[in-house]
Amino acid sequence: MTNPSRSHILIMVNRDRCGICGCCVPVCPPDAMVLHDAHLDIDHDTCTECLKCIPVCPTNALYQVPADSVLLRRT
Amino acid sequence: MLREEYDLLVVGGGPGGSTAALVGAREGLKVLLVDKRQEIGTPVRCAEALGFEQLEPYIAVDDRWIAAWIDAFRIVGPSGKSVRVPPTSPTAVVERKIFDRELANEAARAGATVRAMTRVTDVIRQDGYVVGAKMISLGREMEVRAKITIAADGAESQIGRWAGMKTTPRLEEYYSAAQYLLGGIRLEDPRECQYHVGNEVAPGGYAWVFPKGPDKANVGLVITLTHEKHGRSAQEYLNAFVERLYPEASILTMNLGGIPVGGTLKDIVGDGIMLVGDAAHQAEPVTGGGINLAMFAGDMAAKVAATAIRSGDWSRKKLEAYPAAWNKEHGRAVGAMAKARQIVLKFEDKRYDKLVDLAADLPLDKMSATDIILAVLRHDPSLLLYARGFIIPGI
Ligand SMILES: Cc1cc2nc3c(=O)[nH]c(=O)nc-3n(C[C@H](O)[C@H](O)[C@H](O)COP(=O)(O)OP(=O)(O)OC[C@H]3O[C@@H](n4cnc5c(N)ncnc54)[C@H](O)[C@@H]3O)c2cc1C
Ligand code: SF4
Ligand code: SF4
Numbered sequence: 291m292t293n294p295s296r297s298h299i300l301i302m303v304n305r306d307r308c309g310i311c312g313c314c315v316p317v318c319p320p321d322a323m324v325l326h327d328a329h330l331d332i333d334h335d336t337c338t339e340c341l342k343c344i345p346v347c348p349t350n351a352l353y354q355v356p357a358d359s360v361l362l363r364r365t
Numbered sequence: 366m367l368r369e370e371y372d373l374l375v376v377g378g379g380p381g382g383s384t385a386a387l388v389g390a391r392e393g394l395k396v397l398l399v400d401k402r403q404e405i406g407t408p409v410r411c412a413e414a415l416g417f418e419q420l421e422p423y424i425a426v427d428d429r430w431i432a433a434w435i436d437a438f439r440i441v442g443p444s445g446k447s448v449r450v451p452p453t454s455p456t457a458v459v460e461r462k463i464f465d466r467e468l469a470n471e472a473a474r475a476g477a478t479v480r481a482m483t484r485v486t487d488v489i490r491q492d493g494y495v496v497g498a499k500m501i502s503l504g505r506e507m508e509v510r511a512k513i514t515i516a517a518d519g520a521e522s523q524i525g526r527w528a529g530m531k532t533t534p535r536l537e538e539y540y541s542a543a544q545y546l547l548g549g550i551r552l553e554d555p556r557e558c559q560y561h562v563g564n565e566v567a568p569g570g571y572a573w574v575f576p577k578g579p580d581k582a583n584v585g586l587v588i589t590l591t592h593e594k595h596g597r598s599a600q601e602y603l604n605a606f607v608e609r610l611y612p613e614a615s616i617l618t619m620n621l622g623g624i625p626v627g628g629t630l631k632d633i634v635g636d637g638i639m640l641v642g643d644a645a646h647q648a649e650p651v652t653g654g655g656i657n658l659a660m661f662a663g664d665m666a667a668k669v670a671a672t673a674i675r676s677g678d679w680s681r682k683k684l685e686a687y688p689a690a691w692n693k694e695h696g697r698a699v700g701a702m703a704k705a706r707q708i709v710l711k712f713e714d715k716r717y718d719k720l721v722d723l724a725a726d727l728p729l730d731k732m733s734a735t736d737i738i739l740a741v742l743r744h745d746p747s748l749l750l751y752a753r754g755f756i757i758p759g760i
Contacts, residue, residue, distance in 0.1 A: 312521030313623030348599035
């Protein structure tokens with residue numbers, strides 16, 4: 291789920307690094323992080339690209355990529 | 366869909382939630398305690414140091430969850446200089462895996478219904494009141510109606526937010542934490558907890574070594590990172606720390622987590638809802654220690670819930686008795702420490718060393734951690750420069 295008209299960047303989760311600790315969930319202002327039992331999802335439609343989540347992750351599992359690069363890869 | 370009804374719904378089977386459920390059940394309420402984890406207590410997200418003052422009403426000390434009794438804390442400055450501080454109450458490094466489960470069992474023994482693997486997915490609201498929650502319990506959808514909901518869902522808390530409360534922590538007021546349980550190490554003193562401070566070790570935080578026996582220890586750290594300061598992650602700082610202190614160690618467990626350390630949230634009650642523990646930002650802001658405080662808050666919230674339910678009124682106004690009690694007993698101290706933390710956070714390494722020197726001259730055996738930090742700030746007039754703009758009681 292992406293919103294190409296608005297997104298310039300996308301926040302991605304490196305699942306090999308993510309320990310599913312949930313530490314990033316409460317700091318996300320629009321509540322775009324969804325913590326499942328075995329993985330973390332980011333709702334890119336809700337994300338406002340504020341980048342608050344990136345520094346709090348204890349393992350540097352969150353990173354940003356240009357939105358168009360991901361759209362290209364997905365199609 | 367399953368439907369159930371209770372007086373009190375408690376979300377989160379950590380120390381705060383289990384104590385709330387235990388005290389609620391003792392007060393005669395019909396209580397449901399739920400936790401999303403398959404096994405209450407795991408995974409551990411804690412360094413497991415626990416002071417035993419005032420815990421008797423909830424749980425009796427049991428060797429099964431004592432990993433090591435602690436005789437002293439040692440604060441190690443950036444230059445390696447250190448000061449030994451005796452604890453003011455009996456302290457141990459515990460096995461939270463067992464402790465949390467036993468505390469949940471205390472709640473069950475008092476009459477609460479406990480359900481693991483039950484994840485709350487949303488709150489149910491009606492006429493401005495929180496009247497229960499939707500959840501998935503052991504794979505089945507369930508709707509629970511409750512007069513009052515206590516959200517003790519930890520640092521990752523969502524319930525308060527779903528209920529429309531302001532819970533988002535500021536980055537400067539949030540610890541990012543990483544920890545290993547190290548094995549195969551040789552501890553000089555397996556009854557001493559160490560705190561290492563310094564900007565190289567853990568910027569805006571500290572590192573710890575908490576023994577769990579002669580050859581095992583929780584070794585971890587917390588850091589504060591903002592957009593501007595974002596560089597290495599907590600885990601990268603931890604790897605450097607471990608490499609320096611215990612290059613030969615084996616990693617038995619890795620834990621990650623966050624701790625909100627800005628002081629108690631402004632609003633911790635609403636119509637039919639109360640927040641407890643890390644969900645309410647009630648941990649002690651300098652050390653991030655929150656087990657006891659979550660338990661005390663759980664006790665207070667449950668007692669207020671019982672009174673409110675007996676009176677037939679659980680509006681926000683009625684529930685305000687809980688934050689009032691909290692602020693009187695602990696909230697003010699937590700708030701002062703949140704401010705002290707902002708000062709300490711900005712220290713240069715020289716100043717951390719000075720703090721260690723100053724502490725060495727204090728009558729440490731009679732002082733709590735809070736006393737020591739406030740006394741150090743008071744003793745060094747130059748530190749008052751940092752304190753300008755903050756109101757710390759007693760300075
Ligand atoms: C690395 C680290 C080290 C720490 N070291 C110490 C220490 O040495 N001493 C100390 O006193 N404190 C320490 N703390 C702080 C301490 O762990 C917390 O303050 C304490 O656990 C708070 O208790 P709680 O009951 O509020 O929340 P938690 O113990 O976090 O419990 C919350 C529970 O809610 C459950 N939950 C969350 N969301 C849902 C949902 N939607 N549905 C159902 N269940 C849900 C979770 O599964 C969890 O079991 C440390 C914290 C960290 C991160
Ligand atoms: S903070 Fe990092 S490790 Fe924790 S859930 Fe978020 S992405 Fe995963
Ligand atoms: S960038 Fe901001 S809005 Fe987007 S997921 Fe991260 S914290 Fe949430």
